Amino acid sequence: MNAFLATVRRDLLLALRRKSEVLTAVFFFVIVTSLFPLGIGPEPVLLKKIAPGILWVAALLATLLGLPRLFSADHVDGTLEQMALSPSPLGLLVAGKILAHWLLCGLPLVLLAPILGLQFDLDASTLGILTLALLLGTPLLSLIGAIGAALTLGVRGGGVLLALLVLPLYIPALIFGAGAVEAHSAGLGAGGHLSLLAAMLALAGFFAPWATTAALRVALE
Amino acid sequence: MIPWFWAAAIIFGVGGLWISFFVAPTDAQQGEGYRIIFVHVPASWMSMFIYLVMAFWAGLGLALNTRVSGMMAQALAPTGALMAALSLWTGALWGKPMWGAWWVWDARLTSELILFFLYLGFMALQAAIDDPRRADKAGAILALVGVVNIPIIYFSVKWWNTLHQGSTINLNKAPSMAQTMLWGMLLMALAFWMYSIAVALMRVRAIILERERHTEWVKHAVE
Amino acid sequence: MQWNSVGEFFAMGGYALYVWGSFGACALLMIAEPFLARRRLSDVRKSLARERLADELELQQKNS
Numbered sequence: 001m002n003a004f005l006a007t008v009r010r011d012l013l014l015a016l017r018r019k020s021e022v023l024t025a026v027f028f029f030v031i032v033t034s035l036f037p038l039g040i041g042p043e044p045v046l047l048k049k050i051a052p053g054i055l056w057v058a059a060l061l062a063t064l065l066g067l068p069r070l071f072s073a074d075h076v077d078g079t080l081e082q083m084a085l086s087p088s089p090l091g092l093l094v095a096g097k098i099l100a101h102w103l104l105c106g107l108p109l110v111l112l113a114p115i116l117g118l119q120f121d122l123d124a125s126t127l128g129i130l131t132l133a134l135l136l137g138t139p140l141l142s143l144i145g146a147i148g149a150a151l152t153l154g155v156r157g158g159g160v161l162l163a164l165l166v167l168p169l170y171i172p173a174l175i176f177g178a179g180a181v182e183a184h185s186a187g188l189g190a191g192g193h194l195s196l197l198a199a200m201l202a203l204a205g206f207f208a209p210w211a212t213t214a215a216l217r218v219a220l221e
Numbered sequence: 222m223i224p225w226f227w228a229a230a231i232i233f234g235v236g237g238l239w240i241s242f243f244v245a246p247t248d249a250q251q252g253e254g255y256r257i258i259f260v261h262v263p264a265s266w267m268s269m270f271i272y273l274v275m276a277f278w279a280g281l282g283l284a285l286n287t288r289v290s291g292m293m294a295q296a297l298a299p300t301g302a303l304m305a306a307l308s309l310w311t312g313a314l315w316g317k318p319m320w321g322a323w324w325v326w327d328a329r330l331t332s333e334l335i336l337f338f339l340y341l342g343f344m345a346l347q348a349a350i351d352d353p354r355r356a357d358k359a360g361a362i363l364a365l366v367g368v369v370n371i372p373i374i375y376f377s378v379k380w381w382n383t384l385h386q387g388s389t390i391n392l393n394k395a396p397s398m399a400q401t402m403l404w405g406m407l408l409m410a411l412a413f414w415m416y417s418i419a420v421a422l423m424r425v426r427a428i429i430l431e432r433e434r435h436t437e438w439v440k441h442a443v444e
Numbered sequence: 445m446q447w448n449s450v451g452e453f454f455a456m457g458g459y460a461l462y463v464w465g466s467f468g469a470c471a472l473l474m475i476a477e478p479f480l481a482r483r484r485l486s487d488v489r490k491s492l493a494r495e496r497l498a499d500e501l502e503l504q505q506k507n508s
Contacts, residue, residue: 172377211366420481430488
């Protein structure tokens with residue numbers, strides 16, 4: 001467990017020394033969500049209806065931005081190989097790196113979402129559901145994305161390939177995440193969607209670090 | 222062995238086409254347009270089944286570290302992608318006269334599209350990695366992740382929207398279509414099966430020769 | 445038999461574009477794919493045969 005926490009701490013420290021990288025994803029999220037009303041027009045009714053979808057797609061793309069960096073720096077300077085050889089299990093260290101990625105690229109989006117939701121005239125309870133859905137959904141995106149990042153490690157044209165591999169796998173998260181908010185606005189209650197999202201998170205939390213580790217070992221061979 | 226599969230594919234194909242155009246009666250609701258079913262359904266079945274077979278080979282390759290299984294998975298992917306593309310294409314051509322739109326965002330169409338993307342991702346990943354052993358293993362992990370995800374994707378998309386007509390073949394109830402139609406469809410499905418096996422075996426042969434070109438037996442094999 | 449004439453068969457009760465579009469696309473792709481696979485196989489065979497020939501020539505030169 002110490003190794004896990006140490007990895008999280010190390011990745012956070014490294015990222016905070018290069019703040020611009022973290023901020024890029026956040027700014028991307030803010031700018032993309034603000035572009036949609038400009039493209040679609042300022043009608044409040046329409047904007048209110050498409051807000052959850054826009055915020056979710058933007059969050060999806062913003063997490064994608066940080067993914068190529070998840071393992072590449074450590075791969076280049078050989079840290080990853082040291083991790084694979086270290087006595088603590090690689091899966092644990094990988095889980096630590098994924099958690100750090102979420103804290104840097106996912107959590108800021110969750111915290112910003114209610115503010116951006118105001119642009120779309122969402123009311124307080126809808127904003128709450130949106131935030132809750134993102135809180136459950138963004139770690140899921142980080143977990144699934146890590147598999148893709150490990151598979152494309154050191155591969156030609158890795159960034160675009162990563163998007164091609166990961167985006168289809170993001171679809172369930174998108175559907176239930178945005179669906180939760182829509183169901184709430186329609187008065188159906190978001191409980192079902194949220195619990196399914198949580199179930200997927202639990203499943204991914206169990207399997208994704210494992211698959212990521214396997215993919216990393218292949219890349220390190 | 223490959224010529225036998227070709228022969229079987231052609232025989233079943235001719236039989237299936239005969240039934241689908243000359244034996245099967247005109248549908249009461251959809252007129253002659255429903256005849257698309259005889260290629261649409263087999264293509265959809267194959268696209269899903271090939272992914273499962275591919276994942277099976279991939280898993281076998283990871284577990285037992287055999288070389289041929291990775292090559293099999295690689296040989297199957299383009300055929301699977303082709304089937305998915307055909308299924309989408311024929312689905313669109315069927316949807317236009319029946320629903321009035323080339324494309325509707327319903328559960329089955331959308332999951333078929335996602336399946337097509339999964340095939341493309343698998344092929345792109347394999348093409349991007351130069352070392353064939355690494356490409357096999359990375360592809361295998363991706364295929365297995367995909368196979369875990371397919372049911373989740375399917376149910377999430379289904380939940381999201383259902384507009385498609387109900388399943389035409391239901392094992393519990395009596396088939397909702399004429400017996401001859403069912404036969405035609407089964408024959409066509411068999412033809413598609415044989416075709417897929419033949420073309421995948423042909424491709425795996427080429428892949429084996431490409432990969433093992435520096436070994437002695439390959440040098441003797443081409444004499 | 446339900447078709448009275450060849451023209452009626454090709455017209456497909458007004459669904460000609462859709463029916464022949466699907467069957468045609470299937471036929472086209474399912475003929476093209478084996479053709480491409482075959483070409484890949486013969487390309488490998490040819491390049492292997494060339495390699496072999498090069499080896500033999502080299503051997504002859506060494507011997508002579």
